[in-house]
Amino acid sequence: MIKKRKVLPSETPTVTIEKLGHDARGITHLDGKIVFIDNALQGEQLKFQYTSTRSKFDEGVAIEILTPSEDRQQARCPHAVLCGGCSLQHMKSSAQIREKQATMLEQLAHFGNVQVPEILSPLTAEPFNYRRKARMGAKYVEKKGGALVGFREKRSNFLAAINECHVLHKVIADQIPRLRELIAECDGRFEIPQLEVAVGDDAAAIIVRHLKPLSEADHRRWLMFAESTGIHLYYQPKGLDSVHKVWPADGLERLCYRLPDFELEMRFHPLDFTQVNFEINRQMVTRAINLLDVQPEERVLDLFCGLGNFTLPLARRAREVVGVEGDEALVQRGIENATHNKIDNVRFYGADLTKDITSHPWAKEGFDKILIDPPRSGALEVVRELARFKAKRVVYVSCNPATLARDAGELTKLGYRLSKAGVMDMFPHTTHVESMAVFERKN
Known part of the structure; x- marks a missing residue:
């Protein structure tokens, strides 16, 4: 039996946007139902066209902005409303960053039950033609x-x-x-x-x-x-x-891409994971190294190290760095990059960091500082084992504020306190929230 396509309402209602959701859609209520609207900003009065109707909510797209928000700008791309490559071109860059910072702080408070004593200035760069x-x-x-x-x-x-x-x-x-x-x-x-x-x-x-x-x-x-x-x-x-x-x-x-602050050239295969925004990546690496405040006599552990994006810059400052990564191809790439850059105070290990790490030789060592850069799923399993390393400071680089918040809550249970956090505009015009947080071990 062929399922008939649902006929959408033909009217174009006028509504006021109450707030923005985490997916950057405007949220309002109409006829007792919640409505999610693309191309809308908080506080705007607009007309929208229905794109789908469900039993508990409806979806639509703004077709006429009657009272535009001060945060609105003309999208540079003519395809911005339809194309899923980005979702926030109609919002000024400063407002995008403000919303992303608010999301990070809200998630840390809600899921991690932690507050941020010091908010780091956001890392920003040219917001167009950045994606590599x-x-x-x-x-x-x-x-x-x-x-x-x-x-x-x-x-x-x-x-x-x-x-x-x-x-x-x-x-x-x-x-x-x-x-x-x-x-x-x-x-x-x-x-x-x-x-x-x-x-x-x-x-x-x-x-x-x-x-x-x-x-x-x-x-x-x-x-x-x-x-x-x-x-x-x-x-x-x-x-x-x-x-x-x-x-x-x-x-x-x-x-290849270069990290000039550390005189490094990083080689990669087109399929290798690398950050998509090289300028923000350069700023991010420099900030992370500075926040760790690595001293020449210290040993550093870099978890989810990839091809050495943080590992090799850390090696320029530390006595020794150990990088651990779950993708064996990236482990080999890290070794190649160390050789290419004539760095000999690093060791790379392959390990699934979503599983028990206690049997690995590097897990039996001590480290002064730790850097973590996990995938969107976070680092809960390995975070629970961090106390064994007795590190004085942990810098956590995150691409998902929800899992950062969850893991931050776990770190506080282990005797760490969140001291600083801030966002990075790695993906301008999208809802992706990249952030960095610093945790200090309590005395």
Whole structure:
């Protein structure tokens, strides 16, 4: 039986936005139901169009702003309302940061039961064309007159039909129209579902996912694109293990970014995890090292260390640094980066930090300072074991304020106190909240 599509109300009600949700949608009430509205800001009176109706709530998008907020600005991108690549271009950058800081403080108080004695100044940089890594969808749609390349529409599985992007690095953003044309020209236009991009300081790379072998003509098309743009070309015929470099044929599969404050050059494969915003990353690393206040005689533990983004800068200051990471490929990359930068006072270990760590040799050592940079799920399991290291100070770098708050509550139980915290605008125009917190061991 074919399920009939629900007919949406045709009226465009006028409402006043009561507050913003954590997903940046405006929240109001109408006819006894809560309504979530895209492209809305707190305090605004506006007209909206329904996009879905449920039993307990409705959803919509603002179509006319009657009384705009002082925080509103004209979105730079014409696709901002529809495209899911960003959700806050209609809000001034200063207001975005204010909201993110409020979210961090609220979560710390609510879930961690901790207050922040000192709020660090936010880390900010150019809010446009900052994104150096992205996984973009691709699809040939005859009804839309060709190929689509980009992000999905908000709250949808459909790709947004975009010709420009103001958050992607310009090396990639400037190629979106050409990539759409290229896929449309391919014999296998229906078999290219994804493009993954990475931009380093000196070069960029694109990974073309193809479900069937490329024809010789298609291979030539992609090769011509790479040669004319200078963008390194990779193919992915199957899983991640099948990713291989096609051009240039120099055998080198490393991009790089630099941390000038520490005279470091960090090499990475296009698939490796790196921060998407290199300028904020540089500021973040410098701030974290300064907040740890590492002394020349001290030993430091870097948990969830990745390819050494904090580990190697720490090694410039400390007597010894131990980096621990769950992804073995990144462990090897950390070792390579240490060798490349002629650093010999670091050790890297592979370990699943979501499980019991007590059997690992590094877990039996003592450390003066600890840095933690976990994924969105946080670091609860390893945080519960931190007391064993007797570290005087812990710096926690977070990409999820809810798990930061949870782990902060756990650290206070272990005898630490939260002394400072602040946000970093790693993902401008999105609702992602990146933050950094400092914990001191009580005497």
